[in-house]
Amino acid sequence: MNPSCPNCGSLNVRLKPLATRACGGVGAVTGGVTAATAGTTGAAIGTAICPGLGTAIGGLAGVLAGLLTGALGGAAVGHAIDRKLVQAYHCNDCGHEFAA
Numbered sequence: 001m002n003p004s005c006p007n008c009g010s011l012n013v014r015l016k017p018l019a020t021r022a023c024g025g026v027g028a029v030t031g032g033v034t035a036a037t038a039g040t041t042g043a044a045i046g047t048a049i050c051p052g053l054g055t056a057i058g059g060l061a062g063v064l065a066g067l068l069t070g071a072l073g074g075a076a077v078g079h080a081i082d083r084k085l086v087q088a089y090h091c092n093d094c095g096h097e098f099a100a
Ligand SMILES: [Zn+2]
Pocket: 005, 006, 007, 008, 009, 010, 091, 092, 093, 094, 095, 096
């Protein structure tokens, strides 16, 4: 539940996704590192199943899974931080920015 704007009293406010963005980025970087590891693992599995094509597909799948997991995990953590800790809001009606 969003608070009301202290300037105009509007309930048309939104949470500024400060930490969501920052953590999404950090998560993507972390995911990238994980992706490199996952890519190697995926490639090894792919090689075991079907050398050549399996290596490429397994590696790619591993990298994508790592990136996605990292970015989503980071964004989820960031959103929780925004809601619980940062609590920076922007009023859509008067443009006032405030902390809850
Ligand atoms: Zn306002």
